[in-house]
Amino acid sequence: MTPQETFARAGSRAHLVQFYSEDVVLARNVALYIKEGVERGERIVVVSTAAHTKLFREQLRASGMATEPLERDRRLQFFDAQETMDSFLVDGEPDWIRFEQKIGSVIRDAKAAPGSSGVRAYGEMVDLLWKQGRLGAATRLEGFWNRLRRTEPLTLFCSYTVDVLAPGTTSVELQELISTHSQLLPARSNGELESAVNRAMIEILGAATVEALLPLIRANVVARVVLPEAERTVLWLRRNLPPVADKVLIRARSYYEDECARSNHAGEK
Amino acid sequence: MQTYTVLHVEDEPADRMIVSAAFKKAAPNVLLKAAIDGEQAIAYLSGQGVFANRELHPMPLLVLLDIKLPRKSGLEVLEWIRKHPTLKSMPVLMLTSSSESNDLDRAYALGANSYLVKTVDLPAMREIVRGIGEYAAIVAAPPTVEKLSAPD
Numbered sequence: 001m002t003p004q005e006t007f008a009r010a011g012s013r014a015h016l017v018q019f020y021s022e023d024v025v026l027a028r029n030v031a032l033y034i035k036e037g038v039e040r041g042e043r044i045v046v047v048s049t050a051a052h053t054k055l056f057r058e059q060l061r062a063s064g065m066a067t068e069p070l071e072r073d074r075r076l077q078f079f080d081a082q083e084t085m086d087s088f089l090v091d092g093e094p095d096w097i098r099f100e101q102k103i104g105s106v107i108r109d110a111k112a113a114p115g116s117s118g119v120r121a122y123g124e125m126v127d128l129l130w131k132q133g134r135l136g137a138a139t140r141l142e143g144f145w146n147r148l149r150r151t152e153p154l155t156l157f158c159s160y161t162v163d164v165l166a167p168g169t170t171s172v173e174l175q176e177l178i179s180t181h182s183q184l185l186p187a188r189s190n191g192e193l194e195s196a197v198n199r200a201m202i203e204i205l206g207a208a209t210v211e212a213l214l215p216l217i218r219a220n221v222v223a224r225v226v227l228p229e230a231e232r233t234v235l236w237l238r239r240n241l242p243p244v245a246d247k248v249l250i251r252a253r254s255y256y257e258d259e260c261a262r263s264n265h266a267g268e269k
Numbered sequence: 270m271q272t273y274t275v276l277h278v279e280d281e282p283a284d285r286m287i288v289s290a291a292f293k294k295a296a297p298n299v300l301l302k303a304a305i306d307g308e309q310a311i312a313y314l315s316g317q318g319v320f321a322n323r324e325l326h327p328m329p330l331l332v333l334l335d336i337k338l339p340r341k342s343g344l345e346v347l348e349w350i351r352k353h354p355t356l357k358s359m360p361v362l363m364l365t366s367s368s369e370s371n372d373l374d375r376a377y378a379l380g381a382n383s384y385l386v387k388t389v390d391l392p393a394m395r396e397i398v399r400g401i402g403e404y405a406a407i408v409a410a411p412p413t414v415e416k417l418s419a420p421d
Contacts, residue, residue, distance in 0.1 A: 223373065
C-alpha cells in the first residue's frame with residue numbers, strides 16, 4: 001500500500017509511524033497526509049521542528065496547496081515541537097496532566113471548530129526524545145497520545161529519524177518504537193528497501209533458502225502493527241540471525257543507496 | 270543429509286501430531302523431539318533423568334515453545350533458558366494459539382526470537398515448518414562466504 005493510499009484509508013483509530021533518513025521523503029509524506037485531511041474537512045495539528053515546518057509548508061505549496069488561508073482559518077495549525085514539549089515536561093520527563101492540558105485542549109478546540117469533520121495530527125516531539133537517546137521517554141509520550149486518543153479520537157502520524165539498516169539500531173529499540181503504533185509506513189514508496197534487502201539476502205543465503213524462510217518471516221507476529229515487508233524482514237533478521245543480519249544489512253545498504261539515487265534521478269526527469 | 274534437532278514443547282497431542290507431520294513432510298532434515306509440559310522441557314534441556322542420554326535425546330539447536338503449558342508455562346521455560354549460562358542464546362520460537370498482546374509483549378520482553386500463531390491451515394503450517402528447517406540449518410552453520418560474488 002502506498003503512503004497516499006494509507007493516508008486515504010486512515011481513520012480516527014490510525015496511529016501511523018514513519019522511519020526516515022531523508023527529509024525529502026518525510027516532507028512528501030507529511031504533505032500528502034495533510035492534504036488528505038484538508039480535503040476531508042479535518043482540522044490539522046502539526047507539531048514539528050522549525051526546519052521541518054518550513055519544509056512542509058514549501059512541499060504543500062509545491063503540490064498546489066496554499067497554506068496561508070488554511071493557517072489563517074486555523075484549519076491548519078503548526079506548533080514548534082521543542083516549545084510544545086517543554087510545556088509539559090516535569091523534571092525533564094513527559095507529564096500526563098500537563099500533556100493532557102496542553103495537547104488535549106488543542107485537539108478539543110480543533111474538534112469543536114465550526115465545520116470540523118475531525119482532527120488529524122502529526123508530531124515529532126517523540127523524535128526529539130529519540131534523538132537524545134531517550135527511548136523510554138519517547139514511548140511514554142507515545143502512550144500519552146494513545147491515552148488521549150481514547151477520549152479524543154484523532155488520526156495520528158509520528159516520525160522518527162531511524163535508519164533501519166544502520167548497524168547500531170537494535171531490534172529491541174525498533175520493536176519498542178513500532179509497537180505503540182498501528183502501522184509503519186515504508187521507508188520509501190517504490191519498494192527500494194524491499195528490493196535491496198531481498199537482493200542482499202539472496203546473495204548471502206541463496207535464493208532457495210530465502211524462498212523457504214519468507215513464509216516463516218511473514219508468519220512472525222512482531223506486534224499488533226501493520227508492517228511493510230522490508231522492515232518486517234530486517235526486524236526478523238536482527239532478532240533471529242544477528243551475525244547474518246549484519247552481513248545482509250551492510251550489503252543491502254549499498255543496494256538501497258543505489259536504488260534511492262536511481263529513483264531520485266528518475267523523479268527529477 | 271545433515272539433521273538438526275528441534276525440541277517441540279506442546280501439551281496438546283493433536284497439535285504435536287500436526288507439527289510432527291508437517292516436519293516429516295516439509296523439513297525432513299529436522300529430528301523433532303517432544304516435551305509435553307514446561308517441567309519436561311527443562312528436564313530435557315538440562316539432560317536430567319531419562320533425558321541424560323544425549324544419543325537418544327540430543328541437545329536441540331532450537332526450541333519451539335507453546336505458552337499455555339501445564340506444570341510450568343512456556344514463558345517460565347523461556348525465562349529459564351535465557352538465564353541459563355550455556356543455553357541462553359538458544360533460539361526460541363514461540364508457537365502458540367495465544368494472540369493476546371500481553372503474551373506477545375511478555376514473550377519478546379523475555380527474549381523470544383519469533384512469535385508464531387498456530388494455524389490449522391496445513392499447507393501454511395508446512396511452509397512455516399519448511400522455513401524453520403532452513404532456519405535451523407543456518408543456525409547450525411551460518412554462511413561464512415557469500416553464495417554469490419561481491420557486488421560490483
